[in-house]
Amino acid sequence: MKLNILKIINLRGDKLMALNLEMKRNLSMNQIFVIYKFELFLHRKRYYLMLILGLVMYNLTAIILAFSPPPDVKLFMASTVGQIGSLLVFLTLFFAGGVLADEFDKGTALTNFTKTGRDNFFIGKSLAVFTSVLIWNGIPLFENIIFSLALYQQVPLELFSWFVFYCLVGGTYVAIYLLFSAIFRSGTQAMVMAFFFIMAGATAFGILLGAPYYFPIYAEIAVIQIFDPSAVDGVFIIDLSYVIIMLLAYLIPCLVLAYLRFRTRDV
Amino acid sequence: MTQTVVKFSELKKKYHDLIAVNDLNLEIYQGEVLGFVGPNGAGKTTTMKMLGGLIKPTSGQIEITNGNGSLAKAREVPSELYRRFGFLIDIPAFYGHVTPRKILGYYCRLLGVPKEKIEKQIEWALKIVKLTRWKNKKIKEFSKGMKQRLGLAQAIVHEPDVAVLDEPQTGLDPAARIQVRKIMKKLKDLGKTIFLSSHMLYEISEICDRIAIINRGELIAVDKLVNLEQKMTKQEIGVELLEPINPNNVNKLVKEISEKIKAFSENDDKIPVVYDENIPGFHIYYDGKPSSRKNIHKILTSDLKLPIIGFSRVRTSRLEELYIELVENNEIKYTQNNKLKRR
Ligand SMILES: Nc1ncnc2c1ncn2[C@@H]1O[C@H](COP(=O)(O)OP(=O)(O)OP(=O)(O)O)[C@@H](O)[C@H]1O
Ligand SMILES: [Mg+2]
Numbered sequence: 001m002k003l004n005i006l007k008i009i010n011l012r013g014d015k016l017m018a019l020n021l022e023m024k025r026n027l028s029m030n031q032i033f034v035i036y037k038f039e040l041f042l043h044r045k046r047y048y049l050m051l052i053l054g055l056v057m058y059n060l061t062a063i064i065l066a067f068s069p070p071p072d073v074k075l076f077m078a079s080t081v082g083q084i085g086s087l088l089v090f091l092t093l094f095f096a097g098g099v100l101a102d103e104f105d106k107g108t109a110l111t112n113f114t115k116t117g118r119d120n121f122f123i124g125k126s127l128a129v130f131t132s133v134l135i136w137n138g139i140p141l142f143e144n145i146i147f148s149l150a151l152y153q154q155v156p157l158e159l160f161s162w163f164v165f166y167c168l169v170g171g172t173y174v175a176i177y178l179l180f181s182a183i184f185r186s187g188t189q190a191m192v193m194a195f196f197f198i199m200a201g202a203t204a205f206g207i208l209l210g211a212p213y214y215f216p217i218y219a220e221i222a223v224i225q226i227f228d229p230s231a232v233d234g235v236f237i238i239d240l241s242y243v244i245i246m247l248l249a250y251l252i253p254c255l256v257l258a259y260l261r262f263r264t265r266d267v
Numbered sequence: 268m269t270q271t272v273v274k275f276s277e278l279k280k281k282y283h284d285l286i287a288v289n290d291l292n293l294e295i296y297q298g299e300v301l302g303f304v305g306p307n308g309a310g311k312t313t314t315m316k317m318l319g320g321l322i323k324p325t326s327g328q329i330e331i332t333n334g335n336g337s338l339a340k341a342r343e344v345p346s347e348l349y350r351r352f353g354f355l356i357d358i359p360a361f362y363g364h365v366t367p368r369k370i371l372g373y374y375c376r377l378l379g380v381p382k383e384k385i386e387k388q389i390e391w392a393l394k395i396v397k398l399t400r401w402k403n404k405k406i407k408e409f410s411k412g413m414k415q416r417l418g419l420a421q422a423i424v425h426e427p428d429v430a431v432l433d434e435p436q437t438g439l440d441p442a443a444r445i446q447v448r449k450i451m452k453k454l455k456d457l458g459k460t461i462f463l464s465s466h467m468l469y470e471i472s473e474i475c476d477r478i479a480i481i482n483r484g485e486l487i488a489v490d491k492l493v494n495l496e497q498k499m500t501k502q503e504i505g506v507e508l509l510e511p512i513n514p515n516n517v518n519k520l521v522k523e524i525s526e527k528i529k530a531f532s533e534n535d536d537k538i539p540v541v542y543d544e545n546i547p548g549f550h551i552y553y554d555g556k557p558s559s560r561k562n563i564h565k566i567l568t569s570d571l572k573l574p575i576i577g578f579s580r581v582r583t584s585r586l587e588e589l590y591i592e593l594v595e596n597n598e599i600k601y602t603q604n605n606k607l608k609r610r
Contacts, residue, residue: 107360
């Protein structure tokens with residue numbers, strides 16, 4: 001299967017002409033799956049840790065609330081799943097921060113990249129990292145279904161909106177981390193720079209642009225709108241659709257640029 | 268008719284203003300062992316990285332075999348490259364948390380080795396590099412030499428047609444080095460092609476069919492060892508005498524011999540005879556022709572009546588001498604060119 005990304009993103013003519021000179025794309029579902037599985041296996045310990053952390057974190061708040069449940073199931077959710085979200089930026093850093101840079105830095109690229117195309121590595125590794133977002137958000141999703149069924153005998157649809165939205169937020173962080181990871185020489189350097197960018201750089205930029213705010217971590221504030229459509233951030237009414245467009249405006253370019261950089265980078 | 272499996276044409280790699288590989292033209296033939304030697308920083312690893320698609324050439328072209336006897340641009344047929352080639356480049360690293368079995372299995376799957384054959388291939392590769400004992404130990408606990416062995420194992424685990432090995436013997440103990448030499452001989456017997464870079468000239472001269480010498484990114488010679496030797500301007504004879512010469516007479520005698528054999532040594536500015544009291548005897552440098560050797564022998568025995576008990580061509584360091592001479596000459600040329608340019 002061959003993917004001609006040049007046709008899809010015909011952005012800058014000459015740069016893309018230059019890209020055309022390199023290794024032809026050599027995509028294979030089979031190899032992507034092998035890489036995906038191996039990456040998950042490689043970070044097994046991290047997944048265990050994440051699972052435990054998620055269960056403990058979520059259960060603590062949920063159990064406390066279960067003693068005196070709020071009158072409305074949505075209020076219950078706003079104070080449970082809303083809590084867990086603020087860890088997302090650290091968690092994705094943990095998984096995606098060095099995932100590309102370390103290959104070059106530690107020298108594993110010398111063997112790995114002579115085995116199959118880098119396209120397969122990029123996709124396989126990215127999918128593995130996105131999986132961590134799915135799992136992390138999946139824990140509260142699953143538990144919330146159980147708790148809300150037990151306490152309120154119903155599961156509101158907002159819970160699933162929350163899940164999709166939060167996967168988008170996590171995906172955006174991942175894309176930013178992947179881009180930095182594709183650019184910087186060392187994994188640690190990439191992690192520090194990307195984290196600084198998300199927490200300070202993009203935030204300052206977003207605040208300068210004014211409301212509605214254009215920075216990824218704003219999404220963690222905006223999430224309350226899902227459970228409470230009239231929610232207000234200071235003086236502004238939060239518009240979730242703006243936030244979603246903003247997230248996509250980070251996610252897609254970052255992912256594309258990360259891919260382009262990763263596949264042309266010298267080992 | 269020998270088939271070409273790799274062809275570099277006008278291959279060039281620049282790092283900023285440093286030209287790491289300069290207009291390299293080189294062909295590797297099916298079934299041969301091609302030795303790739305040159306000083307540190309000559310561009311060996313860079314060339315191999317370009318072949319493996321790890322770095323992009325600045326200009327030039329790399330073609331590889333597609334198995335039907337014809338060549339195709341390497342970047343156009345990446346799957347052929349991965350399947351038919353095995354690479355051990357520079358100092359490879361591995362994920363620390365996994366075991367050799369796991370990582371080799373991963374590579375096999377990436378390389379498309381059929382599922383039912385994977386276990387067999389892993390066992391085979393591990394046995395060849397003598398790592399079977401450690402196959403379930405985590406790689407982070409490995410010694411340098413063990414990692415190097417694993418590096419070799421991962422290069423051949425899918426039984427590639429062409430093995431590209433960059434200094435496979437670094438960090439190995441003497442027994443393992445001999446083992447690696449055996450492995451390469453075995454691969455050669457199986458009809459595999461080997462592109463081997465090394466600083467161990469003795470090993471190279473033992474196993475290589477042809478030798479390519481590179482210096483400052485430029486190929487300065489490529490040929491069979493015997494052919495390269497003929498290009499050498501000097502060869503050495505070791506002459507052993509029955510007993511040492513009286514120290515007072517040494518200078519006189521050396522001068523006398525030098526005068527008499529001058530016709531057979533090409534190098535005018537260098538004294539062709541050196542006395543060595545450790546032998547005891549002489550080192551005589553001459554032009555390498557068999558007739559000259561005969562004449563020198565005659566001069567020493569009949570004319571000078573020296574008590575000679577040994578008279579033999581020094582063979583052990585042939586490639587070393589050749590290497591030094593070619594690289595040095597190239598360096599001289601290089602500096603001269605640079606001086607000219609600067610003026
Ligand atoms: N990433 C890089 N950036 C800049 N220069 C580089 C880079 N990699 C290699 N070089 C330079 O390219 C030249 C060739 O290096 P290369 O590693 O190919 O040498 P080599 O023949 O393999 O040497 P050795 O015997 O020491 O392994 C050297 O001068 C080196 O400094
Ligand atoms: Mg090298």
